[in-house]
Amino acid sequence: MILPAKRASTLRTHPPTCIHMKKLITTAALVSLSALAQFGIPAKAADTASSDCFKPFSPETKTLQFKAKKPPYRVALANGYIGNTWRIEMIKCLQQYAEDPQIKPLIKELKIVSTGTDVAAQIGAVDNFINAGYDLIIINAVSPTAFKPVIERAKRAGVILVSFDNMIDSDQILAVNEDQHEAGRLMGDWIVKQMGTKGNVIEVRGLAGNSVDLDRHKGQHEVFDKYPDIKVTEVVGNWDDGTAQKAVADAIAVHGKFDGMTCQGGTTGAVRALIDGKNPFIPVAGEAENGFRKLIAQHASEGLKGWSYGQSPALVALSLKAGLAALQGNSLPQYISAPIPQCQYDTMKAGVDYFPNLSDDFFVASGFPQCNIALDAGKLMNAAKTSE
Numbered sequence: 305m306i307l308p309a310k311r312a313s314t315l316r317t318h319p320p321t322c323i324h325m326k327k328l329i330t331t332a333a334l335v336s337l338s339a340l341a342q343f344g345i346p347a348k349a350a351d352t353a354s355s356d357c358f359k360p361f362s363p364e365t366k367t368l369q370f371k372a373k374k375p376p377y378r379v380a381l382a383n384g385y386i387g388n389t390w391r392i393e394m395i396k397c398l399q400q401y402a403e404d405p406q407i408k409p410l411i412k413e414l415k416i417v418s419t420g421t422d423v424a425a426q427i428g429a430v431d432n433f434i435n436a437g438y439d440l441i442i443i444n445a446v447s448p449t450a451f452k453p454v455i456e457r458a459k460r461a462g463v464i465l466v467s468f469d470n471m472i473d474s475d476q477i478l479a480v481n482e483d484q485h486e487a488g489r490l491m492g493d494w495i496v497k498q499m500g501t502k503g504n505v506i507e508v509r510g511l512a513g514n515s516v517d518l519d520r521h522k523g524q525h526e527v528f529d530k531y532p533d534i535k536v537t538e539v540v541g542n543w544d545d546g547t548a549q550k551a552v553a554d555a556i557a558v559h560g561k562f563d564g565m566t567c568q569g570g571t572t573g574a575v576r577a578l579i580d581g582k583n584p585f586i587p588v589a590g591e592a593e594n595g596f597r598k599l600i601a602q603h604a605s606e607g608l609k610g611w612s613y614g615q616s617p618a619l620v621a622l623s624l625k626a627g628l629a630a631l632q633g634n635s636l637p638q639y640i641s642a643p644i645p646q647c648q649y650d651t652m653k654a655g656v657d658y659f660p661n662l663s664d665d666f667f668v669a670s671g672f673p674q675c676n677i678a679l680d681a682g683k684l685m686n687a688a689k690t691s692e
Contacts, residue, residue: 357675358626360637368478370464372633376412377439382429384446385511386418388544389665394617396684401621401677410628423447430454434461440627442466442620448473448515464630468623470514478630479639480623484516487613487644488523491589494611495564498587502533503563506555508541508548510568520568543569552577562586571596572664595664597657604649613646614669621677645669
């Protein structure tokens with residue numbers, strides 16, 4: 305995420321509420337449980353468990369089905385980068401959702417590790433979980449391409465892997481994400497709509513090498529590259545307020561005034577850099593940080609037109625829900641598409657889209673109501689103050 309990712313698409317209408325996990329258990333008993341996995345079947349809503357919640361990413365998305373195991377299960381999260389609030393909040397989402405009355409009876413053990421940006425360390429952590437006999441491993445990957453041997457080892461051991469946020473490039477494991485490329489395209493479209501087809505845009509990128517950053521970047525440039533009079537200056541913000549604030553401040557000092565800004569994360573810091581650098585208020589497309597939305601509410605009448613989308617930290621909870629359904633033998637889309645919550649300066653509501661009395665570094669989009677995943681914003685904010 306951006307911790308906030310990746311962040312993949314527009315405001316989509318929320319589908320009807322999905323069935324409860326208890327119903328998934330009943331469904332599992334009716335599923336024909338053959339060998340370890342079935343691949344290559346087009347995903348259709350009627351063919352997959354909880355189809356209102358587990359939406360296939362595209363019409364070409366395959367389904368996966370694994371041999372059922374009896375609960376309770378041993379579950380692990382293999383996180384990589386931990387250097388921003390989104391990742392901390394993501395871990396708190398997982399811990400809180402694991403205590404949900406529908407979920408808790410299915411989990412025997414929940415183990416969480418964060419290995420930083422070292423690919424080998426994260427692969428080692430996943431291998432350790434496989435060797436220790438865990439049933440489900442959820443992965444926020446440091447690298448999209450380094451896990452092929454791990455996937456084969458997991459298949460041989462009968463361990464289900466779920467990739468989310470920063471994705472693993474494989475159709476052999478379950479994947480859960482928002483459409484990051486679409487999120488980037490939406491940012492670009494919104495900036496052009498507000499700024500016009502001529503001007504200087506500062507693009508605050510995320511953590512280098514991650515799939516979320518790459519996809520959002522490509523999506524934006526599908527838009528910006530159509531207009532030769534739009535000049536883009538790229539800086540790296542690492543999805544972190546402090547890093548993004550310094551990067552934007554340095555860019556203003558070197559390049560002067562900007563006419564629009566996109567920011568993958570650390571948007572609160574990036575906007576503060578505009579204010580401190582005396583850059584006139586401009587259209588800003590950024591993440592769902594509470595601080596960014598508070599700044600929009602405060603300064604919209606002065607020209608700060610903001611559009612805020614969310615790479616929800618609750619993607620990890622949706623990944624857990626999908627993994628538990630798969631462990632019970634349910635057929636699922638291989639790539640599950642989560643909707644992107646979004647709002648803009650003229651539609652935001654206090655207490656709904658932002659929280660004036662909560663701190664700036666909270667990511668507001670903390671649930672997926674259509675999947676019965678509704679995590680308490682206040683509790684998550686207080687929990688997120690303490691890192692793992």
